Amino acid sequence: MITLEKRPQPSRTWTFLAPVAAVLLTMIVGGAMFALLGTDPVAAIRTIFWDPLFNPQFASYSRPQLLVKAGPLILIAIGLSLGFRAGVWNIGAEGQYIMGAICGAGAGLMFYPSESVLIFPLMILAGALGGWAWAMIPAFFKTRFGTNEILVSLMLVYVAESILASVSSGLLRNPEGRGFPGSRNFQQWDAGANRDLVAGTGMHWGVVAAFIAVILAYVLLTRHIQGFNIRLSGEAPRAARFSGVNPARVVIFCLGTAGALAGLAGLFEVSGPAGQISIDFNSGYGFTAIIVAFLGRLHPVGILLAGLLMALTYIGGELAQLMLSVPGASIQLFQGMLLFFLLGVDVFTNYRLRIGKREAA
Amino acid sequence: MDEPLLSLRGLTKAYPGVVANSDVSFDIGQGEIHALLGENGAGKSTLVKMIYGLVRPDAGTMSLNGGAFAPGEPSEARRAGVAMVFQHFSLFDALSVAENVALGMETPPKSRELAQRIRDVSEEYGLPLDPFRTVGTLSAGERQRVEIVRCLLQEPRLLIMDEPTSVLTPQEVEILFSTLRQLKAEGRSILYISHKLGEIRSLCDTATILRRGEVVATCTPSETSSRELAEMMVGASFAAPEARAHAPGEMALEVTGLSLPAPGAFGTPLREVSFELRRGEVLGIGGVAGNGQDELLAALSGERLSPRGTVALKGADVSRDGPIARREGGLLSAPEERLGHAAAPNMSLVENGVLTASRREGLVSNGFLDWSRARDFAGRVIERFDVRTPGSHVPARALSGGNLQKFVIGREILQRPEVLVVNQPTWGVDAAAAAAIRQALLDLAADGAAILVISQDLDELMEISDRFAALNEGRLSPARPVAELSLEKIGLMMGGAHDMEVAHVHG
Structure with a gap:
């Protein structure tokens, strides 16, 4: 009989080994899947993992895309990870991302066509506030009435999507857009544009913000009492209460931070890569970031790497669809496998496999 | 001497890094109450698990009634006539007594038939029990009866009992002992594990003492003093707490008319609890588990706030202050439940500090x-508190219960509290460490701190308290000086056990 036995303490080796093993397993099983679909598995794996970075033909386009896609994922995932560490399950980052974009873009467009240098900072502030305020709704209901933040935050995503549809064809519509829905394009307005800091690298302010968030989250979780309280609340809620942690404050802090970071991501996206508020502005970063947060084991550095890896599979996946004409669903399956194996292999961090007779030690 | 019921020969079990049992041999006779004594980590649990089929020995043999006995799993041990009552009950609160008993059986009879058998057995052995009561409403003593009745229904020849009296009132202990003596008279054997030397001396025929996984002595407990037994366990003489002159100082903690609703379905409301505690004083609060101990601690630690004017620390009202403010005022506490309440299981000892x-x-x-x-x-x-651990980086859950307890209590004591509230400070801690914890509490009181000890161990409370009060269904009796009390009086103050009046004993 094969049994799992809980380790007295988590294995350090497996903590580092697990992601590598998961990626390898994904390559093997995913390769088999591509082979079954009639595609050369080696070519498929190479197209997904290698070509976006190193193929002389595509790398110049896809390498900057890596940062463009990873930036918002990391920024949102960092915020979510704080809540997940504390047992606060904010599933509505997508809505906070949309509201950040709308508020940030709206605040900037109020002053169009001014060229003041204060406009972009104002937009950043408004973006963060918009996401924060949207996240405060589930926080308020949870702390005041004990509602479930999973449901409330998720429902608010659909509300935010409706608001997005409304403002892109109403309030924020480009007056010179000949009646088409969608706001003015920020890339054509210097004061409000979030351009690459170094041209052609994909390195815009949102990516900078993501890196700063990684560092701050790391310091918060390892050195600051607030981070300690967050971890404690997640590990042992009764012990946290005994320690003197106010659970409501933790909920408000975690939801607020996640909302503000998601709002920032939305603002940097709308003023940068997306360029404008439009009905199909949001592309699921807020949901994918949940996967990124867990893929990175809710650890800031892990999230940084997971965000980059996730972005790579997106870009590589698109490339594979284009070059090898594999179906889009197979790429999603491939990404799903990655998460599946990661969570699966993760078991060995806390448990060891024992083959033979069961014993309770 | 008759042929022994169970004999162990050279049992050895090693885990990575530690030898739990090394060459353990002894016999348990027919109709014998055999005590197994030892500190935490002496290997008692592992030994018992081997007998009960939960762990396989690396070497050595067992024989039951002359035949080879090597149970591969508990059900095999049960079929051979070995039953066990665990220290921590495995009962479902929301189910009835009969349903809980049925869950442990391989082929449960019909519920009416089972209920009748439960009634028969419980009457025969003087353990009154209503098969249709919900377990959540039972006292700890009654829950233990459920476990015992569950075992007795299997007609065991050997009954293993792990620390059975730690949750009982003195009267309940007497009932339990009568039951055990009755079982003995029927020719059944009992392996009795306990830290309480007094009990072992009055109940057991033979005692085997384990130290570091080895048998160090076998003796007749009634002919050996408690002190000798303890010293054999520890391997060195240890200091019993010193008696001390008690000179209460100024008021440290004053609780007036404290009432709080029950925190949950199975919690206990606090009802008009009042007491005062002065500097240099140790107030012991006894009571059967589940009579408001956890709720009282939460109200004192600041985890639950109470109406204004109910809790005063050094004269200042702290009823609306949370744990942090109370700690800053000098009021520290250590809850009973170590993992999850006093400590976070997956966090290191440093973080738990x-x-x-x-x-x-x-x-x-x-x-x-x-x-x-x-x-x-x-x-x-x-x-300072001799916590056995590879280092402060290990997570709290990697420590044994007794060692974590030492850490949790030590953490508060080292912060030099002015008022210290502890719940079950020596629960599951071995004799030497328990003595060290009690001594540390007394030293703290001698230095002018006020100590409130909530405990279900009456011997402990008698040993260290100046005054004693009892919790019963959320009410606190008036505190009385310990010198004026007898064990019987205390039992009556504690009340608590339902059905006490019908608990007559046969034979």
């Missing part, structure tokens, strides 16, 4: 944690 000591020990400045000071603090607790 920060859990309560962050302010008083200056482990935080401007919101930033000083990990080197925190490591230093955890190291001091480990050293």
Whole structure:
């Protein structure tokens, strides 16, 4: 009989080994899947993992895309990870991302066509506030009435999507857009544009913000009492209460931070890569970031790497669809496998496999 | 001498890094109450698990009634006639007594038939029990009866009991002992594990003492003094707490008319609890588990706030202050449940030190944690209270219960509290360590701190308290000086056990 036995303490080796093993397993099983679909598995794996970075033909386009896609994922995932560490399950980052974009873009467009240098900072502030305020709704209901933040935050995503549809064809519509829905394009307005800091690298302010968030989250979780309280609340809620942690404050802090970071991501996206508020502005970063947060084991550095890896599979996946004409669903399956194996292999961090007779030690 | 019921020969079991049992041999006779004594980590649990089929020995043999006995799993041991009552009950609160008993059986009979058998057995052995009561409403003593009846229904020849009296009132202990003696008279054998030397001396025929996994002595407990037994367990003489002159000082903690609703379906409301506690004094609060101990601790630690004017610390009303403010005022506490309440299981001992000591020990400045000071603090607790651990970096759940208890109590004591509230301070801790914890509490009182000890161990309360009060269904009796009390009076103060009046004993 094969049994799992809980380790007295988590294995350090497996903590580092697990992601590598998961990626390898994904390559093997995913390769088999591509082979079954009639595609050369080696070519498929190479197209997904290698070509976006190193193929002389595509790398110049896809390498900057890596940062463009990873930036918002990391920024949102960092915020979510704080809540997940504390047992606060904010599933509505997508809505906070949309509201950040709308508020940030709206605040900037109020002053169009001014060229003041204060406009972009104002937009950043408004973006963060918009996401924060949207996240405060589930926080308020949870702390005041004990509602479930999973449901409330998720429902608010659909509300935010409706608001997005409304403002892109109403309030924020480009007056010179000949009646088409969608706001003015920020890339054509210097004061409000979030351009690459170094041209052609994909390195815009949102990516900078993501890196700063990684560092701050790391310091918060390892050195600051607030981070300690967050971890404690997640590990042992009764012990946290005994320690003197106010659970409501933790909920408000975690939801607020996640909302503000998601709002920032939305603002940097709308003023940068997306360029404008439009009905199909949001592309699921807020949901994918949940996967990124867990893929990175809710650890800031892990999230940084997971965000980059996730972005790579997106870009590589698109490339594979284009070059090898594999179906889009197979790429999603491939990404799903990655998460599946990661969570699966993760078991060995806390448990060891024992083959033979069961014993309770 | 008759042929023994169970004989163990050279049992050895090693785990990575530690030998739990080494060459353990002894016999349990027919109709014998055999005590198994030892400190935490002496290997009692492993030994018992081997007998009960939960763990396989690396070497050595067992024989039951002359035949080879090597149970591969508990059901095999049960079929051979070995039953066990665990220290921590495995009962479902929301189910009835009969349903709980049925869950443990391989082929449960019909519910009416089972209920009748439960009634028969419980009457025969003087353990009154209503098969249709919901377990959640039973006292700890009654829950234990469920476990015992569950075992007796299997007609065991050997009954293993792990620390059975730790949750009982003196009267309940007497009932249990009568039952055990009755079982013995029927020719059944009992392997009785306990830290309480007095009990072992009055109940058991033979005692086997384990130390570091080896048998160090076998003796007749009634002919051996408690002190000798303890010294054999520990391997060295240890200091019993010193008696001390008690000179109460100024008021430290004053609780007036404290009432709080029950925190949950199976909690207990506090009803008009009042007491006062002066500097230099130890107030012992006894009571059967589940009579408001956890709720009282939560109301004192600040986890639950109470109406204004109910809790005063050094004359100042702290009823609306949370745990942090109370700690800053000098009121520290240690809850009963170590994992999950007093300590976070997956966090290291260093982090668990920060859990309560962050302010008083200056482990935080401007919101930033000083990990080197925190490591230093955890190291001091480990050293001063002899916490056996590979280091302060290990998670709390890796420690044995007794060692974690030492850490949790030590963490508060080292912060020099002015008022210290502890719930079950020596629960599951071996005799030497328990004595050390009690001595530390007494030293703290001698230095002018006020100590409130909530415990279900009456011997402990009698040993260290100046005054004693009992909790019963959330009410606190008036506190009385310990010198005026007898064990019988205390039992009556505690009340608590339902059905006490019908608990007559046969044979």
